[in-house]
Amino acid sequence: MTRRTPRKAALFAVAATGLALSLTAASPAAAHAGHHGGSAGALPPAGAVGHVLVIDLENESYAATFGPGSPAAYLNGTLLPQGELVQNYAAVGHVSLDNYLAQVSGQAPNLVTSSDCGTATGAGYLDVRPGTPDPDQTRYPGQVDGQGCVYPAGVPTIGDQLQSASYLPGLPTVVDWREYAEDMGNDPARDGGATDPLGGTDCAHPTQTAGSAADATGNAEGPNATGSQVRSGITDQYVDRHNPFVYFHSVTDAAASCARHVVPLGAATAQPSGGYRYSGHLARDLAGPFTTPRFAMISPNVCDDGHDATCAGVNAAGTTTGGLAGADAFLKAWMPLILNSPAYRDGSMLVMVTFDEGDDTDTAATDNERPGPGNANPGYSPLLNTPIPAFGGATYYQLLGVTGLTPGQQPPAGTMPGGGRVGAVLFNRFWITPGSVDTTGAYNHYSALRTFEDLLGLTTGGADGRGHLGFAASASDFGPDVFNRVPR
Incomplete structure (x- = not known):
């Protein structure tokens, strides 16, 4: 996240309504009641879905979207x-970061990832310390202890799982996974990374040096714009905190592998006659089923994912409008490529479009989410409870009318249990009924990770010995309420 600073007027407007969140509304028992051992759903048969593609957008509640x-x-x-x-x-x-990390590794928010590694909490692109497995793995499956943002090499991602798995014997090797980060390396001096032959850079992340954790990619290139004060020539709106794989030493320490797997998205260029012309890695990879990754995550830039309300550069439609309108323009540009790809059309691809988190006042949790060892309130962010000089020393929580929080102090355990309801849209031509609405299931990012692992045949290792990383081991698979169609 790091709040959308161009939306200060909106923050004041919300605060003026007197909207308040009572921190006594949720109890630890209510937040964590139910099973803790994971739950299998009625998934399509093994091998039916061989590709998963996830698009993450930013910072919107279910009601707003x-x-x-x-x-x-x-x-x-x-x-x-x-x-x-x-x-x-x-x-x-x-x-943002805590949700992206959960989606690919099952790691729960700690107080630093819950602050986007922000300097307001004295952090930065620093290792999780001590980063050792929590001694109570029954309560905290797959979780490591400590505070920080970059996880030790022993903490795997779904990408690591796929790289080490054997699959499709006798068939040509397919791409195991890729992260497609829009604008990554458009300004190589700012972003870092290795030069990509298609433009931009690969595996772009801050360089860790003794005594320094500086991160030049915390926001879009140049200062965030407000109103009509848009800087000309801004072409790099990449931020690394929306690219979760570069926060794992298991990925970044293998430089050549990271460069193959963490790549720029490419471009969608509107054509005078209608439609778009595509270039770059995603377009090339989706051209055939054996070049389509088994797992793919698309991270739009902070204009196209809706994070910034008024963009430093332009969105996929060529305007400076962000928010939901900007995110919608991105989907309009890129979803035709995805839904017309061979892997989607033959029914072997599941596509999910969702949001990293809800609005600031919604800390609802689903699927028996539990806190990790590093933050007793996954829905609490020290960054949002830090006084802001520009607002007369008020915190974002105070501006939004959240009650019961003392600036700089954590709330009672269990009172802010999750990241709020965001909704998700799932696509598969064979296993999901078009136009259906699931009103009965209750899922979260851990549920999604567990489902992806099971669909892709990852059945060994993980926190439970059955292929589920971190808190995916205690989450539920998507059930027949999601996979609600049987192919004829």
Whole structure:
């Protein structure tokens, strides 16, 4: 996350309504009641879904995205009739990075990842210390102890799982996984990374040096713009905190492998006659089923994912509008490529579009989310409870009318249990009924990770010995409420 600073007026508007979140509304027992051993769902048969593609957008509640008056007209009008809306899908934390990390590794928010590694908490691109497995693996499956942002080499991601797995015997080797990060390396001096032959850089992340954890990619290139004060020539709106794989030594320490797997997205160029012309890695990879990754994550830039309300550069439609309208423009540009790809059309690809977290006042949790050892309240962010000089020393929580929080102090354990309801849209031509709405399931980012692991045949290792990383081991698979169609 790191809040959308161009939306200060909106923050004040929310605060003026007197909207308040009572920190006594949720109890630890209510937040964590239910099973703790994971739950298998009625998934398609083994091998039916061989590819998973995830698009993460930013910082919107379910009501804002899918409710009346939503500016996401393409998402609601064109995409929903082709997929399934999962209403009760929630984030697990309340900034960006903690949610992205959960999606690919099952690691729970700690106090530093819950602050986007921000300097307000005295952090930065620093290792999780001590980074050792928590001694109570029954309570904290797969979790490591400590605070920090970059996980030790012993903490795997779903990418690591796929690289070490054997699959499809006798068939040509397919791409195991890729992260497609929009704008990564458009300014190589700022972003870092290895030069990519298609443009930009690969595996772009800050360089860790003794005594320094500086991160030049905390925001879009140049200062965030407000109103009409948009800097000309801004072409790099990449931020690393929306690219979770570069926060794992298991990925970044193998430089050549990281450069193959963490690559720039490419470009979608609008054509005068309509439609788009695509270039770059995603377009090349989706051209055939054996070049389509088994797991793919797309991280739009901070204009196209809706993070910034007014963008430093331009969005996929060529304007400076961000928020849901900007995110919708990105989907309109890229989803036709994805839904017309061979792997999607033959039914072997599951596509999920979701958001990293809900709005600032919603800390709802689903699927029996539990806190990790590094933060007793996954929905609490020290960054959002830090006084802001520009706002007269008020915190973002105070500006939003959240009650019961003392600046700089954590709330009682269990009172902010999750990242709020965001919803998700899932697409598969054979196993999901187009235009359906799931009102019964309750899932989160851990549930998604568990489901992806099971669909992709990752059945050994992990926190439970059955292929589930971190808190995916205690989450539920998507059930028949999601996979609600049987191919004829």
